[in-house]
Amino acid sequence: MSTTTTPLGLPGVRSGTEDVPRLPEGTTLSKKDFTAANEVRWCPGCGDYAVLAAVQGFMPELGLRKENIVCISGIGCSSRFPYYLDTYGMHSIHGRAPAIATGLAASRPDLSVWVVTGDGDALSIGGNHLVHAMRRNVNMTILLFNNRIYGLTKGQYSPTSEVGKVTKSTPAGSVDAPFNPVSLALGAEATFVARTLDSDRKHLTSVLRAAAEHRGTSLVEIYQNCPIFNDGAFDVLKDRDETQARLVRLEDGQEVRFGREDDQKVVVTAPGGGVEVVPAADAAGREVVVHDAAAADPTRAFALSRLDGPSMAHVPVGVFRAVARPTYDDLVRDQVDSARAEAGGAASDADLDALIAGGDTWVVR
Amino acid sequence: MRLESPTPDAPTAPRVEDGAPAPSAPGSTPVQKVAGVVIRFAGDSGDGMQLTGDRFTAETASLGNALATLPNFPAEIRAPQGTLPGVSSFQLQFADHVVLTPGDAPDVLVAMNPAALRANIADLPRGGVIIADADEFTKRSLQKVGYTVSPLEDGSLESYQVHALPLTSMTVEALKDSGLSRKDSERAKNMFALGMLSWLYDRPTEATERFLETKFAKKPQIRDANLTAFRAGWAFGETTEGFAVRYQVAPAEHPAGTYRNITGSTALAYGLATAAHKAGLPLVLGSYPITPASDILHALSGMKRFGVTTLQAEDEIAGVGIALGASFGGSLGVTTTSGPGLALKAETIGLAVMLELPLVVVDVQRGGPSTGLPTKTEQADLLQAMYGRNGESPLPVVAASSPTDCFTAAMEAVRIAVTYRTPVILLSDGYLANGSEPWALPSVADLPAIDPAQATGPNGAGDDGRPAFRPYLRDPETLARPWAVPGTPGLEHRIGGLEKADVTGEISYEPENHERMTGLRQAKVDGVAVPPLEVDDPVAPDGTRARVLVLGWGSTYGPIAAAVRDARAEGLQVARAHLRHLNPFPPGLGDALRSYDRVVLPEMNGGQLALLLRARYLVDVQSHGRVRGRPFSAGELLDVVRDAVAALPDHDSAAASPAAGAVAESPQEARR
Numbered sequence A: 001m002s003t004t005t006t007p008l009g010l011p012g013v014r015s016g017t018e019d020v021p022r023l024p025e026g027t028t029l030s031k032k033d034f035t036a037a038n039e040v041r042w043c044p045g046c047g048d049y050a051v052l053a054a055v056q057g058f059m060p061e062l063g064l065r066k067e068n069i070v071c072i073s074g075i076g077c078s079s080r081f082p083y084y085l086d087t088y089g090m091h092s093i094h095g096r097a098p099a100i101a102t103g104l105a106a107s108r109p110d111l112s113v114w115v116v117t118g119d120g121d122a123l124s125i126g127g128n129h130l131v132h133a134m135r136r137n138v139n140m141t142i143l144l145f146n147n148r149i150y151g152l153t154k155g156q157y158s159p160t161s162e163v164g165k166v167t168k169s170t171p172a173g174s175v176d177a178p179f180n181p182v183s184l185a186l187g188a189e190a191t192f193v194a195r196t197l198d199s200d201r202k203h204l205t206s207v208l209r210a211a212a213e214h215r216g217t218s219l220v221e222i223y224q225n226c227p228i229f230n231d232g233a234f235d236v237l238k239d240r241d242e243t244q245a246r247l248v249r250l251e252d253g254q255e256v257r258f259g260r261e262d263d264q265k266v267v268v269t270a271p272g273g274g275v276e277v278v279p280a281a282d283a284a285g286r287e288v289v290v291h292d293a294a295a296a297d298p299t300r301a302f303a304l305s306r307l308d309g310p311s312m313a314h315v316p317v318g319v320f321r322a323v324a325r326p327t328y329d330d331l332v333r334d335q336v337d338s339a340r341a342e343a344g345g346a347a348s349d350a351d352l353d354a355l356i357a358g359g360d361t362w363v364v365r
Numbered sequence B: 001m002r003l004e005s006p007t008p009d010a011p012t013a014p015r016v017e018d019g020a021p022a023p024s025a026p027g028s029t030p031v032q033k034v035a036g037v038v039i040r041f042a043g044d045s046g047d048g049m050q051l052t053g054d055r056f057t058a059e060t061a062s063l064g065n066a067l068a069t070l071p072n073f074p075a076e077i078r079a080p081q082g083t084l085p086g087v088s089s090f091q092l093q094f095a096d097h098v099v100l101t102p103g104d105a106p107d108v109l110v111a112m113n114p115a116a117l118r119a120n121i122a123d124l125p126r127g128g129v130i131i132a133d134a135d136e137f138t139k140r141s142l143q144k145v146g147y148t149v150s151p152l153e154d155g156s157l158e159s160y161q162v163h164a165l166p167l168t169s170m171t172v173e174a175l176k177d178s179g180l181s182r183k184d185s186e187r188a189k190n191m192f193a194l195g196m197l198s199w200l201y202d203r204p205t206e207a208t209e210r211f212l213e214t215k216f217a218k219k220p221q222i223r224d225a226n227l228t229a230f231r232a233g234w235a236f237g238e239t240t241e242g243f244a245v246r247y248q249v250a251p252a253e254h255p256a257g258t259y260r261n262i263t264g265s266t267a268l269a270y271g272l273a274t275a276a277h278k279a280g281l282p283l284v285l286g287s288y289p290i291t292p293a294s295d296i297l298h299a300l301s302g303m304k305r306f307g308v309t310t311l312q313a314e315d316e317i318a319g320v321g322i323a324l325g326a327s328f329g330g331s332l333g334v335t336t337t338s339g340p341g342l343a344l345k346a347e348t349i350g351l352a353v354m355l356e357l358p359l360v361v362v363d364v365q366r367g368g369p370s371t372g373l374p375t376k377t378e379q380a381d382l383l384q385a386m387y388g389r390n391g392e393s394p395l396p397v398v399a400a401s402s403p404t405d406c407f408t409a410a411m412e413a414v415r416i417a418v419t420y421r422t423p424v425i426l427l428s429d430g431y432l433a434n435g436s437e438p439w440a441l442p443s444v445a446d447l448p449a450i451d452p453a454q455a456t457g458p459n460g461a462g463d464d465g466r467p468a469f470r471p472y473l474r475d476p477e478t479l480a481r482p483w484a485v486p487g488t489p490g491l492e493h494r495i496g497g498l499e500k501a502d503v504t505g506e507i508s509y510e511p512e513n514h515e516r517m518t519g520l521r522q523a524k525v526d527g528v529a530v531p532p533l534e535v536d537d538p539v540a541p542d543g544t545r546a547r548v549l550v551l552g553w554g555s556t557y558g559p560i561a562a563a564v565r566d567a568r569a570e571g572l573q574v575a576r577a578h579l580r581h582l583n584p585f586p587p588g589l590g591d592a593l594r595s596y597d598r599v600v601l602p603e604m605n606g607g608q609l610a611l612l613l614r615a616r617y618l619v620d621v622q623s624h625g626r627v628r629g630r631p632f633s634a635g636e637l638l639d640v641v642r643d644a645v646a647a648l649p650d651h652d653s654a655a656a657s658p659a660a661g662a663v664a665e666s667p668q669e670a671r672r
Ligand code: SF4
Pocket: A041, A042, A043, A045, A046, A047, A048, A077, A078, A147, A151, A152, A225, A226, A227, A228, A229
């Protein structure tokens, strides 16, 4: 299995796993090495199984020592994830995984830190930590399982549920406007934002690869089906015909183009800075959007994220944005390291004595 | 009432030691030696009173006086100028003998405006000295605080020694060649006052001059103005005939050593950093700014050179989350906060209880509930610290008793957290945080090491008999579980907030297991090794012991010790003990409580420790709880002690209340 990762093509950009110890040359791990002994306890048919299998299958590709991989989750169905991944892990409390992972990532550059969270965990109770992790650009990969429902508490609407959704807590239909997680992430200064689907193993894996490679906070939204409380939420994206008509696969450097063979569509720029979908046949004279994930200005990525709506008429997937920006944890460590280097290395007892004495002492004999 | 005086009705003017004032060079003003003085600097929050107090304290410390300070400032950064809510003050007691508190009441009140006078005059005993900036007693300023006539002129201050001096205009005059505007010149009036007070109390000035030179190194004009004002204040003292005497306070007898003056928050930060150093662990602080805890964040932020990382979090919850994440990664995770923040952190602290990872949570208590009194002191978070989490979630609680003790208490909190793999709550409070006192510097090399003993390999065998890692297999002695840090090969494991199966750490919903684990977590905390209780109960000449015990915890140490000392000077027999460990309680506490006829417990809350002790030991502890946002005065507690002795069923009333002033001050007592 290949252990090389794809550079983002940006000069001087470090990989997300650059400081993490690698396996000795010639050694590889397998999916089995990442499969914990614990019995997996999601409902039959839950989309989480597919994501778990994809992650377990992808992990060996990183070429990292598995003791240097840590998975931290919050609360919710998907947050049971760490129990099934045979690495270090923490199943923490509701919404707080990004904060806990920030403390871990900032203090341990030699770890590959993964956060698993859900739409309720990340966007409702933990919204504050999520946006601040992305703003800071802490080196970690956040997998946001979006099933648009509260599963573990048995079926209340979530911050990504569509308006009008009838659930146990909204018998007359939800009147809450939902978040678009990709738009939110782009607005929160995220440096890497992607979306993928539980059912598309190949696409999911390619997004994981890019996310792990990225140095900084990578937010990956994964549309995930909950067959028990919100079955078929993403069915229109899974039917072969419908997929072609709706799924907009973003590929860097390529024109944004999709649709059935007999009904090709393109995304073109629209007045006012947005983008819109038009039949390819009608695109003459319009500027077809060529996707550029590395664009410094997130405006175009944001416009693309707005193509997606509750009706899922057009759903862009892939990497919306991947830009290099210094990571918070690297900067924090640089300050500590340079302060120590300037002072001549690790502090001795005598250095501590001098610190606590301060500048103003007197002696009593 | 003078705190240090065992004769509470003694005159309030500075105590004379050497009889009549003697003339002294260089000025012509005679010098009088006094045992101790309490000065309160008060002014508008924009007047720089904290800085003035700090500098006077530094001068006093370097002279070798014993001292204790109490800053007191409003919650607003700049309340409307000249109003009562905008008054900021700084009180300092310094003496030639042991000082336990910043003083019950000032001997000298420096009032920079009418608001400062009005807000503080009630605390000044008759006969006390008032130094007021007469320039600020304008019609408008007087009206702002409800004076119709100037108190400096209407005779209402007749029973005080009033020095109404034009401090502002003298400052402006001194700076007339400085090139500064009148307004900017006026801002140096605090330095003028400091110079004058430094002369009056014969303080050394070099350190303040050095301080001003460094502080304003980049603003030479401001630096020169402050230095000029400071020297002009001193010169004014020397030339004026307004002061009949100058005062000298001789150095106190301190044990040999190197000393500095230090606030509780600085000492606490140093204690954390030193403990991390002794444990060989990097310190990671996750913290969100909150009064009065932010100074610890500030102090630690400047200690990067010592391997200290500080992350200012997006909120209180993230602050403790960051700390816990860092602890999971093998660092010493610390979070600092005050009461409202502790409430927000509760769920994460509960997670730390479940995960059994080291974590230090510092709560610098302030007045509550809710936002309460953010800049004032209180001890009302004890029950929150003990029980403020869901489920049975015991954790050790440690409290600091004085500004310098914050260092030792912080080291103790780290020792327990690391040794027992548990969150520890360290209680400080607003008084300890901002108060200061001289500190005999410890030698870091001589402080005990802390062994993190992180796991390096398997500690058991799996079902297949092969070596395996058991994350919840406990040390038989401490009941601590292994601290297995990511990056250690072969120890990959998952932990979380769900109940753990004993030994294996797997998820377990089994009823018997939950009860066993709940018991184990409790037993681990109960078994934390803490030193036995020490009771200060001197045997009387007739061989009897006290029948009243005064018990305290945290920052009430100073006023309780002073009150007990004064009570003994009156001939009352009274014992005293102070708790550093609130959970677990020290061995011997129950026996001690039961062996006295009466146990009195002053605390700055509604009786929280008393509640715990009554429940735990079935002893009728008498609570004396006050919540006024300021420390107890020693005088108030002396009354409490007297009442407790007098209330003993077969009390010999003669011994309880000797004629006031009948007992002479004994230097031995004063130095205890
Ligand atoms: S409730 Fe839904 S999301 Fe949760 S495990 Fe079951 S199927 Fe999956």
